[in-house]
Amino acid sequence: MTPVHLRDLNHRQCKRLIRSFMFVKAKYDGSGRFDKVKSRRVIDSRIQDKKSLGNTSAPTAALESIFSVLKLACVECRKVKIWDVTGAFLNAAMGDEDEVHMILNTDLVDMILTWFPDLTPYKDEHGRMVVKLNKALYGLVQSALLWYEHVIRFLSSHGFVQNETDRCVLNKMCGVYQVTICLYIDDMLVTCVNEAALADIKGLLEAEYGKLQEKNWR
Numbered sequence: 001m002t003p004v005h006l007r008d009l010n011h012r013q014c015k016r017l018i019r020s021f022m023f024v025k026a027k028y029d030g031s032g033r034f035d036k037v038k039s040r041r042v043i044d045s046r047i048q049d050k051k052s053l054g055n056t057s058a059p060t061a062a063l064e065s066i067f068s069v070l071k072l073a074c075v076e077c078r079k080v081k082i083w084d085v086t087g088a089f090l091n092a093a094m095g096d097e098d099e100v101h102m103i104l105n106t107d108l109v110d111m112i113l114t115w116f117p118d119l120t121p122y123k124d125e126h127g128r129m130v131v132k133l134n135k136a137l138y139g140l141v142q143s144a145l146l147w148y149e150h151v152i153r154f155l156s157s158h159g160f161v162q163n164e165t166d167r168c169v170l171n172k173m174c175g176v177y178q179v180t181i182c183l184y185i186d187d188m189l190v191t192c193v194n195e196a197a198l199a200d201i202k203g204l205l206e207a208e209y210g211k212l213q214e215k216n217w218r
Contacts, residue, residue, distance in 0.1 A: 001102070001131040003122040009101065009130070017130065018102050019044045020139070030216075043102060043139035058144035061168040061182045061189070069169065069182050069191060078180075078191040079198055083205065084213040085151075088186035091209060092136040092146035100140065104129045144185060154208055155181065174200060187215070 006014070024039045073080050085091075094100065104112070106127035113120055122129050136143035152162070152170075160170040160181065168183040174197040181201075182189035188205075192198050206212055 001133050001135075003119050003129055003131050004101065005122060006124060006130050013099075013101055016047065016101065018047050018100060020102050020104065020137075022108065040138060041108075043100075043133075043137045045139050045141050048100075048141050056142040056145050058148040058185070059168050060184045062166055065163075065166040065169050066182055066184075066189065069180055069189060072180070073191040076193060078193050079195055081188075081190045081198060081202075082215040083188045083190060083202065084215055085186045085188070085205070085209050086211070086213055088151075088209070089136040089138055089140075089143045089147045092143070092150040094133050094136060094146070098142055098146070100133045102131055102133060102137075104131060147186065148183070151183065158204060172201075 009017075020041055020043045022039055022041050024037060027035045027038050029035045070080070072078070109123055109127060109129045112129070113123065119129070124130075133140075136146040152167075155170055155172075156162070158172070160172045160179075163169040163171065170181045170183070172179050172181075174192070174194070177192055177194040177197045179190065179192040179197055179201055190198060190201065192201075202212060
């Protein structure tokens with residue numbers, strides 16, 4: 001996000017200023033023991049003009065596709081992985097047509113200024129700050145679609161081909177082994193007979209998106 005002065009926004013941009021909230025939650029492991037505290041800033045999209053945005057729904061893998069991929073994994077004795085991309089939406093850039101300005105509350109502004117004191121001139125008389133979003137943020141109406149388009153471009157650039165029946169299912173041949181990826185928002189169901197091929201794909205994804213969280217699918 002990029003800080004901006006409120007005085008530099010026009011009337012239309014001021015009317016479309018969006019609030020945001022920080023959610024903090026304690027996370028526990030499978031044994032019920034405390035693991036970590038996780039926080040996420042979420043934008044309040046209720047003020048967004050959804051009609052002007054057009055169709056912003058993001059496709060996800062159909063249930064039939066997921067069952068088909070799992071059945072094929074059973075028949076061919078494939079390894080099955082579920083990977084979660086942490087902060088997935090933040091990888092997708094906002095286009096000019098997706099211009100969004102967000103208000104940050106005083107508590108968050110105070111924290112930001114401890115790290116970046118040079119941003120102090122952007123703090124208003126109420127202790128708030130206005131920023132322009134450069135990346136998609138959870139809560140935005142169009143974020144899921146922007147992320148989907150981003151991850152499809154990335155996978156396609158590395159040889160994955162979308163299934164004609166379900167565009168959220170992609171396949172790639174790694175040598176003699178087929179790797180299948182099934183997309184469901186920021187989760188990936190990935191199957192392949194060869195463990196090394198799966199490790200290569202995981203390395204490829206982590207080089208682009210950072211460490212993946214592996215989930216237990218059983």
